[in-house]
Amino acid sequence: MSSARLIDGRLLALLRKQSLQTSIVNFVKTFALPPSLHVFLIGHNPASHLYVNNKQKACRQVGIPCTIHEYPDSIQQERLLEKICQLNQDASVHGIFVQLPLPAHLPPQTLLNAIDPLKDVDGLHPYNLGRLMMGAPTVIPCTPKGCLDLIHSVKPDLRGQNAVVVGRSILVGKPMAALLTNHNATVTLAHSQTKDLISVCRNADILVVATGTPKFFDANFIKPGAVIIDVGINRIQNKAGESGVVGDVDTASAQKVAGFITPVPGGVGPMTISCLLENTLAAAQQQLLSSLATTK
Numbered sequence: 306m307s308s309a310r311l312i313d314g315r316l317l318a319l320l321r322k323q324s325l326q327t328s329i330v331n332f333v334k335t336f337a338l339p340p341s342l343h344v345f346l347i348g349h350n351p352a353s354h355l356y357v358n359n360k361q362k363a364c365r366q367v368g369i370p371c372t373i374h375e376y377p378d379s380i381q382q383e384r385l386l387e388k389i390c391q392l393n394q395d396a397s398v399h400g401i402f403v404q405l406p407l408p409a410h411l412p413p414q415t416l417l418n419a420i421d422p423l424k425d426v427d428g429l430h431p432y433n434l435g436r437l438m439m440g441a442p443t444v445i446p447c448t449p450k451g452c453l454d455l456i457h458s459v460k461p462d463l464r465g466q467n468a469v470v471v472g473r474s475i476l477v478g479k480p481m482a483a484l485l486t487n488h489n490a491t492v493t494l495a496h497s498q499t500k501d502l503i504s505v506c507r508n509a510d511i512l513v514v515a516t517g518t519p520k521f522f523d524a525n526f527i528k529p530g531a532v533i534i535d536v537g538i539n540r541i542q543n544k545a546g547e548s549g550v551v552g553d554v555d556t557a558s559a560q561k562v563a564g565f566i567t568p569v570p571g572g573v574g575p576m577t578i579s580c581l582l583e584n585t586l587a588a589a590q591q592q593l594l595s596s597l598a599t600t601k
């Protein structure tokens with residue numbers, strides 16, 4: 306029986322971080338300061354704490370100073386908006402990132418909309434998302450950008466490919482669909498109300514799943530030879546009570562049919578982080594070049 310090749314997101318992310326290190330050394334030589342990132346960590350979601358720790362560690366590896374702004378679950382929106390406003394005006398701050406999800410009383414889009422679009426390193430401000438929809442140059446949201454890079458690593462030309470994205474969140478599904486469209490794939494965006502999801506998915510040369518449904522997508526959903534990108538991160542307990550992380554794809558089953566598949570962990574997660582670092586460097590470059598242009 307055929308077995309899909311795993312796409313190694315850890316290795317790809319490591320290579321990207323190595324080249325980023327060199328770019329950051331050059332950036333520091335040119336501008337006499339490093340690109341800087343500020344991360345909002347709000348509430349006590351253990352997964353968010355883990356993701357922010359991983360981001361901080363990756364920043365350290367490449368030479369990006371990363372400041373964490375940590376707040377309790379009960380924090381009022383006004384305090385957060387004030388802090389974002391202060392960071393927007395601080396020329397030494399190049400990137401601002403809000404770790405999602407937020408406590409229920411905080412609408413994510415209110416905070417994301419407050420970030421200066423030039424410092425919006427997750428590309429979720431309406432200005433940047435709008436430019437993505439237009440196919441104009443912009444900040445690409447980190448997770449979809451990482452997914453696209455993983456797809457490109459095994460399929461460089463997406464022209465005419467049938468791509469199916471399952472999940473329509475602003476964070477992943479919608480920007481992913483726009484990005485694939487901009488790369489000339491023929492895209493279907495599916496969600497919980499989609500009829501006959503199995504048939505829709507079986508038509509996909511490229512299947513990106515971001516639903517938060519552990520091991521839902523098995524071999525029945527997969528076209529032979531397809532590229533499968535598993536965005537899902539689901540914490541589960543096995544029968545022995547041990548906890549672990551699985552994706553939205555039943556990898557053992559899907560591997561029998563797919564051509565390429567990303568593992569969880571070790572697929573999309575590391576790429577999301579390396580894209581955040583790249584977006585931070587790009588944001589810093591843009592801000593410093595435009596400030597040089599205005600002082601001339």
Ligand code: NDP
Pocket residue numbers: 448471472473474475476477478495496497498502515516517518521536537538539573574577
């Ligand atoms: P959301 O909960 O915001 O969105 C989930 C989407 O999946 C919704 O559009 C929902 O449809 C759809 N959906 C849920 N169940 C089904 C189903 N059975 N069939 C079809 N569609 C379904 O989640 P996110 O987009 O924020 O995240 C999705 C997953 O990706 C999560 O596991 C999250 O942890 C992970 N993630 C991983 C990242 C990484 O770096 N690897 C980064 C971000 C997220 P509807 O709109 O109709 O409700």
